[in-house]
Amino acid sequence: MKNHVLRPLWVVLAAIALHLLVRQFIVPADFGVEKGGNFTYNFHRLSATDEWRDFKVKYRGREYCQECHEENVESVLQSPHAVIQCENCHGPAIDHPDNPEALAIDTSRAQCLRCHTYLPYPTSQRSEIPGFDEPEDHNPDENCVDCHNPHNPDLENM
Amino acid sequence: MSCSRRDLLKNTFKTTLAAALPLSAFKMLSPAEVKAYTGDSSIRWVFLVDTRKCVGCGLCVKACKNENEIPYDPPISRTWVERYVLMKNGRAHIDSPMAGRDGFTDSKIRENEIPADQISKGFFVPKLCNQCSKPTCVQVCPVGATYQTLDGIILVDRTWCIGCGYCIMACPYGMRFFHPVLKVAEKCTFCYHRIKKGMKTACVQNCPFGARRIGNMKNPNDPVTKIIMNERVAVLKDEYGTKPQVYYIGLDTNVR
Numbered sequence: 001m002k003n004h005v006l007r008p009l010w011v012v013l014a015a016i017a018l019h020l021l022v023r024q025f026i027v028p029a030d031f032g033v034e035k036g037g038n039f040t041y042n043f044h045r046l047s048a049t050d051e052w053r054d055f056k057v058k059y060r061g062r063e064y065c066q067e068c069h070e071e072n073v074e075s076v077l078q079s080p081h082a083v084i085q086c087e088n089c090h091g092p093a094i095d096h097p098d099n100p101e102a103l104a105i106d107t108s109r110a111q112c113l114r115c116h117t118y119l120p121y122p123t124s125q126r127s128e129i130p131g132f133d134e135p136e137d138h139n140p141d142e143n144c145v146d147c148h149n150p151h152n153p154d155l156e157n158m
Numbered sequence: 159m160s161c162s163r164r165d166l167l168k169n170t171f172k173t174t175l176a177a178a179l180p181l182s183a184f185k186m187l188s189p190a191e192v193k194a195y196t197g198d199s200s201i202r203w204v205f206l207v208d209t210r211k212c213v214g215c216g217l218c219v220k221a222c223k224n225e226n227e228i229p230y231d232p233p234i235s236r237t238w239v240e241r242y243v244l245m246k247n248g249r250a251h252i253d254s255p256m257a258g259r260d261g262f263t264d265s266k267i268r269e270n271e272i273p274a275d276q277i278s279k280g281f282f283v284p285k286l287c288n289q290c291s292k293p294t295c296v297q298v299c300p301v302g303a304t305y306q307t308l309d310g311i312i313l314v315d316r317t318w319c320i321g322c323g324y325c326i327m328a329c330p331y332g333m334r335f336f337h338p339v340l341k342v343a344e345k346c347t348f349c350y351h352r353i354k355k356g357m358k359t360a361c362v363q364n365c366p367f368g369a370r371r372i373g374n375m376k377n378p379n380d381p382v383t384k385i386i387m388n389e390r391v392a393v394l395k396d397e398y399g400t401k402p403q404v405y406y407i408g409l410d411t412n413v414r
Binding site for chain 1: 221226279368
């Protein structure tokens with residue numbers, strides 16, 4: 001074969017060899033497909049799934065709170081607020097009581113008004129929750145929890 | 159009663175073994191926990207949203223952002239709640255301020271007064287990743303950073319993503335976004351770290367009204383599977399052919 005044909009061919013072959021060499025170092029060893037997986041959707045670095053599985057859990061759920069705060073959990077379970085998880089207001093437990101030692105409780109009006117602003121939507125359960133038309137007209141500068149007990153929001157027990 | 163040396167040694171060994179068996183070995187595990195521990199691929203995670211129960215409190219969005227370390231103040235979120243207010247004259251008002259993170263506390267929509275007597279329908283629709291069986295976002299990834307696990311969850315390998323944004327454009331649901339701190343593509347994982355431990359996702363656990371549920375489609379006795387198989391459910395944007403796996407009860411034709 002003519003030399004002018006072979007020369008670029010050597011360049012191409014060298015480029016391919018270099019590419020394969022570099023790839024050997026850059027691509028993680030466990031890159032591939034799981035048993036039962038396919039190359040269309042399942043081609044990935046296999047240990048990435050373990051990294052996601054080891055992500056830190058922050059919201060531990062009512063059962064975790066109950067281990068120490070039995071009385072508070074019992075009291076809220078008797079009330080219409082039983083459907084609300086502790087951590088929705090008290091903040092994510094993470095590793096409480098070690099870290100954080102104390103949780104930052106959301107006592108703001110905004111937290112209550114998430115549900116208790118009246119919205120006139122006939123096809124949503126929102127309109128069935130007791131709520132304010134004009135929250136600004138009802139003690140606007142005070143937090144709801146100063147008068148209403150969030151663990152037992154019964155108006156007769158105020 | 160005679161006791162040979164052999165019997166003595168045998169019985170001693172047996173007793174020691176029995177005494178060493180911890181009580182925790184007898185702990186009863188739920189089927190979900192067992193499957194989670196064994197990495198059984200007879201799982202296909204699916205999600206069920208009951209739009210009739212959603213009241214737009216936004217506690218799911220708040221919990222999701224805290225749980226998954228999504229920057230709290232930028233208007234990005236793995237899940238969001240949309241408000242649809244359809245008027246008698248046929249107009250539709252749709253919004254999702256801050257992804258619904260702080261709930262819907264104003265009857266005004268985009269500074270527009272909405273006269274209550276003119277409303278024909280008003281409702282909330284929570285949205286999240288559909289964990290499609292045929293995910294477009296995975297097909298377009300040029301580096302293999304995003305993939306589908308065998309139990310049906312689409313994950314992003316944060317160390318391998320180059321942040322090109324193809325997947326953000328490819329998702330028909332506008333679900334994906336760019337993580338402003340990590341500079342990689344970000345998406346809902348159905349709280350993979352939680353469901354793998356037998357827990358519910360953060361949004362499911364923190365929804366006070368049971369509007370969100372997660373289940374295993376391959377378990378015929380799963381209550382979520384039973385609803386999907388036996389009741390009238392719908393999915394979003396079926397026409398794209400991505401086979402979305404988030405099912406909705408009470409979906410309106412105006413919801414896209």
